Amino acid sequence: MIPPFLLTPFSVGTCKIPNRLIAAPMAGxxxxxxxxxxxxxxxxxxxxxxxxxxxxxxxxxxTEMLIKRSEEERPFSVQLFGANPVAMAESARRLEAEARCEIIDINLGCPAKKVIRGGSGAALMRDTEGLFKVVDAAVRAVSLPVTVKMRVGWRPEDRAGLKLIPELFARGVKAVCLHARSVTCGFSRPPDWTWIKDAVAMGRPLIGNGGILTPEDALEMVRRTGCAAVMIARGYLGNPWIFREIRQLAEEGCVTPVALSERFNVMTAHLSASVETFGEKHGVLKMRKHLAWYVRGLADSTQFRGRIMTLNGQNEVLATIDAYREHLNQRDRQETRNG
Ligand SMILES: Cc1cc2nc3c(=O)[nH]c(=O)nc-3n(C[C@H](O)[C@H](O)[C@H](O)COP(=O)(O)O)c2cc1C
Structure with a gap:
């Protein structure tokens, strides 16, 4: 049987990626x-x-902490932002020398003020000369594949980012990830996937990003745009299972909903790993948002979320998760009894 397209391997330069499902960088x-x-x-x-x-x-x-990867994370891409070609080359060289990753990505899409103020991220889209200097510096510094993650342009009408794509490939960039929104669109306006389709015609591999919230969206993006791979960002918050669900949908045509027991097991394992990595104070704090996302759509989740936001200790959070799990199980049993 031929495996479904999204489950087939693809290459970014010398880096072989086992499937076409990519987890986006998300700061914090x-x-x-x-x-x-x-x-x-x-x-x-x-x-x-x-x-x-x-x-x-x-x-x-x-910064060292931010690029630490686990053993299983191969291949792994480290994303750099910056406007200084010397620092970009030096960082890329060090990442390669220390075998920190298999791909180096340059951020050309971040609209955050503190990034743009320094001329980096999305600001580079308005400074083509600076952009090419940064990209050339990275490409020349390493033999690892260099990729870029960008938006379609500053404003939707200018499509400046799109127009840069052929030149970026010509300069040795091995893949482009296109977030199908302009900078002025921020994160909330609906993405326009026709931009991804247009970009696919300009060079490959083109990775499509923006607005994949369900497994169906992932398959639909490929169908509508012909992109080589899909990148998921907010769609995996509270739902890391989206990757498994895309696999199921592609292979079997349907998705098995995540069991409550698995959801809660992942929540507690995530909490433990977060505390182990960042220490109790920071690890618990970082988990507040994640835990709130994990319970989205579950019964009585508002109370759970409210309580989690007030807790600082790992054991208190664990007890609150367990109590909520038990509450939902009881509710289930009650509903079964009531027919
Ligand atoms: C909280 C947050 C943090 C993000 N951090 C990064 C980042 O570090 N690097 C990057 O290239 N994009 C970053 N992004 C953008 C996402 O990777 C992605 O391009 C964007 O959310 C669109 O995809 P989506 O519609 O599937 O969420 C971030 C987005 C959000 C909401």
Missing amino acids: LSDLPFRKILKSLGAGLTFSEMISAESYSRRHKK
Whole structure:
């Protein structure tokens, strides 16, 4: 049987990726403990959170933590942002020398003020000369494949990002990930996948991103755009199972809903891993958002969320998770009895 397209391997330069399901970089969220879960549920490629090329080239300790990967995370892409070609080259060289990743990605899409202020991220889309210097510096510094993650442009009408794609490939970029929104569209306006389709015609591999919230969306993006791979971001928050669900949908045509027991097991395992990685205070704090997302749509989740936001100790959080699990189980039993 021929495997469904999204489950087939593909290559980015010399890097072979086992399937076409990619977990997006998400600052503050796609950290080591969470990426391990995403990987175990079927992500073919994971990304570090974005890191500053300046900081990494100066060996800042915090940056080191952000690029730490687990054994299973192969292949792994480290995403750099920066406007200084020297720091970009130095960081890329060090990442390669220390075998930190198999792909180096450059962030050209981040609209955060503190990133743009330094001329990095999405600001590079308005500074083509600077952009090419940064990209050339990285491409020349390493033999690892260099990729870029970008938006369609600053404003929807200008499509400046799209127009850069052929030149980026010509300069040695091995894949482009296109977030189908402009910078002024932020994160909330609906993405326009026709931009991904247009970009596919300009060069490959083209990775499509933006608005994949369900397994059906992933298959639909490929059908509508012809992209080589799909990148999922907010769709995996609270639902790391989306990677497994896409596999199921592609192979079997339907998706098995995640059992409550598995959901809660992943929540507690995620909490333990977060505390182990970041220490109790920071690890618990980081988990507040994740736990709130994990219970989205479950009965009486508002009370659970409210309580979680007030807790600081791992044991208290664990007890609250257990109590909520028991509450839902009881509710289930009651409903079964009532027919
Ligand atoms: C909280 C948050 C953090 C993000 N961090 C990064 C980042 O570090 N690097 C990056 O390239 N994109 C980052 N993004 C953008 C996502 O990777 C993705 O391109 C965007 O959310 C669109 O995909 P979606 O519609 O599937 O969420 C971030 C987005 C959000 C909401």
